[in-house]
Amino acid sequence: MTSAITEMIYTIAIVVAAATVAGTYIQNTTQLNGALNVASQNAREAAMTSIKTIFATELSSDVAEVWVKNVGTQSIDPLLIAQFDVFFGPKGHFEYIPHDGTNLPKWNFTIASDNGNSVFDPGETLDIKIYLDYSLSAGDYYFRVVTYNGVGSDYSFSL
Numbered sequence: 001m002t003s004a005i006t007e008m009i010y011t012i013a014i015v016v017a018a019a020t021v022a023g024t025y026i027q028n029t030t031q032l033n034g035a036l037n038v039a040s041q042n043a044r045e046a047a048m049t050s051i052k053t054i055f056a057t058e059l060s061s062d063v064a065e066v067w068v069k070n071v072g073t074q075s076i077d078p079l080l081i082a083q084f085d086v087f088f089g090p091k092g093h094f095e096y097i098p099h100d101g102t103n104l105p106k107w108n109f110t111i112a113s114d115n116g117n118s119v120f121d122p123g124e125t126l127d128i129k130i131y132l133d134y135s136l137s138a139g140d141y142y143f144r145v146v147t148y149n150g151v152g153s154d155y156s157f158s159l
Contacts, residue, residue, distance in 0.1 A: 053155035076120040083148040104133035
């Protein structure tokens, strides 16, 4: 009788341990699946995003204007455009330019060829104005824009 009770206790303990291990395994598998889904979605979105800088010029002595075309298949919300990283300056001395800051330098944008929905759709062009804290002078300049999901475009031009 005592050995039967002992065997029953051992059996219950093994079942509880197995259930605990199985529960932990299932929970970790679910978390891993969620992480893989997020990574897959991010990769899909980045693959569908493509931009190309098509032209840049001096708008005034302290303002540069750059046009960037959406050549991908992904539409980009204006709130995400504000998260773009913009770099600009003389070649070899360019700097990060914050979006719509209170101090110079800063940049802002309009969708130059907007179809009326205020979203940067495929085929549309973004007009970026870069307000500088110095005057542009003759020389070579470098511009780089990087989208919120890491897709970038470079452009060099001379004044």
